[in-house]
Amino acid sequence: MSLFARLLFTWMIPHTDDFGRLPGSPMKVRALVVPMADEGKEDVEQAIREMVGRQIIQWYEVDGKQYIQFENFDKHQTGLHKRTKSHFPAPEEGSPVICQSDSGKVRESLGGSEKIPHEQNRNERNGKDTEQNQRRTEGNTEPKITDGWSVDSASKTGDVLQRIEQHFIQRRGLGTIPSASDIQSMQNLLDDGFTFEEIRQGIDHAFEHYKPKYKKDGIKHFAYCETVIRALNAKKQSEVNSCAVSEEFIGRNHKAHPAAEIGNGYYDQFPGLFGN
Numbered sequence: 632m633s634l635f636a637r638l639l640f641t642w643m644i645p646h647t648d649d650f651g652r653l654p655g656s657p658m659k660v661r662a663l664v665v666p667m668a669d670e671g672k673e674d675v676e677q678a679i680r681e682m683v684g685r686q687i688i689q690w691y692e693v694d695g696k697q698y699i700q701f702e703n704f705d706k707h708q709t710g711l712h713k714r715t716k717s718h719f720p721a722p723e724e725g726s727p728v729i730c731q732s733d734s735g736k737v738r739e740s741l742g743g744s745e746k747i748p749h750e751q752n753r754n755e756r757n758g759k760d761t762e763q764n765q766r767r768t769e770g771n772t773e774p775k776i777t778d779g780w781s782v783d784s785a786s787k788t789g790d791v792l793q794r795i796e797q798h799f800i801q802r803r804g805l806g807t808i809p810s811a812s813d814i815q816s817m818q819n820l821l822d823d824g825f826t827f828e829e830i831r832q833g834i835d836h837a838f839e840h841y842k843p844k845y846k847k848d849g850i851k852h853f854a855y856c857e858t859v860i861r862a863l864n865a866k867k868q869s870e871v872n873s874c875a876v877s878e879e880f881i882g883r884n885h886k887a888h889p890a891a892e893i894g895n896g897y898y899d900q901f902p903g904l905f906g907n
């Protein structure tokens with residue numbers, strides 16, 4: 632799935648009721664979950680389609696209104712024994728949303744070829760739903776994910792991303808809405824093995840040592856923090872490598888360690904930020 636689809640999946644969870652359901656209209660999802668995001672209604676709809684394709688949500692319609700149901704919601708949530716009644720109708724009460732494919736042909740979002748009409752015999756529809764649910768839950772296995780992504784990994788990554796996002800917002804000022812490029816910069820650091828603590832410290836360092844050219848200047852994008860975080864890491868690695876090199880090795884006029892060269896060159900673009 633795309634990065635935005637993965638993030639939207641984790642961001643929708645707090646907006647569900649105790650049964651894992653929420654309004655499913657792309658416009659409502661955007662207004663409820665990401666009202667200030669750069670992505671529009673079409674981007675949200677595409678992300679929902681990607682989730683449906685991975686069988687991690689159901690996207691269905693009841694009486695002309697669209698809803699979303701998270702798959703295996705009970706498995707990933709706690710404290711649900713106190714729930715009473717859902718705020719939204721169940722998937723069994725409606726039918727899957729019809730999506731328009733790129734070729735212009737109408738297709739069913741859950742993989743079928745045609746929409747099940749509301750007038751169809753309820754028993755027949757329930758029988759099909761039961762059979763689908765049995766296939767999904769047989770052996771208590773998760774849906775197959777071909778690119779290494781899973782609901783559990785998405786939840787963990789999403790939690791860390793949200794912590795990074797919240798810390799960035801705190802440092803930059805409440806009311807800040809990170810853009811998709813900001814989120815991508817955060818994801819890049821996680822993909823490269825940076826820990827939350829390293830990222831948090833780097834954000835703090837960037838804001839504490841930022842020297843504006845003009846009075847109203849400030850750090851507007853997380854990409855600046857990403858660059859600082861990588862520079863701090865390069866400097867740290869160069870110091871470690873320097874300590875590991877013996878005086879005898881240095882005395883032979885050998886070329887400096889590549890990491891040190893990269894690190895030192897990296898700092899020059901931040902005068903005063905690293906004590907240079």
